[in-house]
Amino acid sequence: MIKGILGRKIGMTRLFTADGTQVPVTAVEVGPVTVVQVKTKDNDGYESVQVGYLPKTKEKRVTKALKGHFKAVAPQRVLKEFPVDDIAQVQVGQTFDLSIFSEGETVSVTGVSKGRGFQGVIKRHHFSGGPGAHGSRFHRQPGSIGNRTFPGRVFLNKRMPGHMGARQVTVKNLVVTKVIPEKNMILIKGALPSFNGAVLTIRKSG
Numbered sequence: 746m747i748k749g750i751l752g753r754k755i756g757m758t759r760l761f762t763a764d765g766t767q768v769p770v771t772a773v774e775v776g777p778v779t780v781v782q783v784k785t786k787d788n789d790g791y792e793s794v795q796v797g798y799l800p801k802t803k804e805k806r807v808t809k810a811l812k813g814h815f816k817a818v819a820p821q822r823v824l825k826e827f828p829v830d831d832i833a834q835v836q837v838g839q840t841f842d843l844s845i846f847s848e849g850e851t852v853s854v855t856g857v858s859k860g861r862g863f864q865g866v867i868k869r870h871h872f873s874g875g876p877g878a879h880g881s882r883f884h885r886q887p888g889s890i891g892n893r894t895f896p897g898r899v900f901l902n903k904r905m906p907g908h909m910g911a912r913q914v915t916v917k918n919l920v921v922t923k924v925i926p927e928k929n930m931i932l933i934k935g936a937l938p939s940f941n942g943a944v945l946t947i948r949k950s951g
Contacts, residue, residue: 747841749827749948750776751798752931754856756941760922760932770922770932773854773945775843777929779818783835784826792832796841797821798944823944843931846921851950853917856939860911870904914938918950 755772762768778796786792797815799822801807807820815821817837829835846852866872866887875883887906890899916937923932937945 746845747794747796747827747829747835749825749946750841750843750845751778751796751823751825752776752945752947754937754939754941754943754945755930757936758932768922768934769936770934771937773931773933773937773947774929775846775931775947777840777842778825779821780835780837780839780841781815781818781821781824783832783837785832792828793826794829794832794835795824795826798823798825825946827948843924843926843929845949846924846931846947848921848924850921851918852921852933853915853948853950854919854933854937855913855915855946855948856937856943858910858912858914858938859940861909863907864909865906866904869906869909872904 752773752775755774757769757771760768760770776798778798780794781797782795784791784793784795797818797820801820801822804820807815811820861868865885867874867885872887874885875881875888877884887904890903890905892898916935919937920934921931922934925931933947939945
């Protein structure tokens with residue numbers, strides 16, 4: 746069985762347990778994904794399965810190189826590799842769906858966080874800032890960042906203003922709360938990175 750799958754974030758909602766406890770969950774439309782390439786130790790040096798997600802609607806947008814890569818299956822928009830239990834049991838053109846998951850198991854979800862643009866240190870790093878009046882001239886500034894003669898430079902990874910968000914984020918040990926086969930959807934406890942409609946990578950933990 747494949748160890749992960751691709752899906753699209755739908756949005757957040759909540760469930761209630763039998764004792765009335767509210768559980769925040771994120772709905773994810775999962776797969777199906779199609780096997781595009783099977784990588785073996787003999788040919789590639791390692792074992793893995795490359796799967797495709799979201800078929801391309803316009804063939805003219807597929808380059809000649811990708812047309813050769815997709816000669817056995819329809820062109821796909823997103824490609825990703827996952828390990829499998831038994832590489833001999835997987836063939837090109839085979840599909841996987843949400844049936845690989847079961848309620849109660851843990852997963853790790855990877856996505857690109859929401860972009861926040863250029864932000865200052867208060868929003869980006871949660872600095873407290875300074876007084877807002879009485880001529881302090883501090884307000885929301887970062888303050889001193891340098892040193893004296895030694896070492897005479899700003900240290901690497903100094904927390905400063907800059908581009909915030911739009912980075913790959915992985916949230917680990919999330920619980921699959923519910924599997925809904927008729928809607929091709931799973932509900933994962935907690936918040937997931939990225940915006941609604943974004944493609945997420947869901948991997949089995951461990």
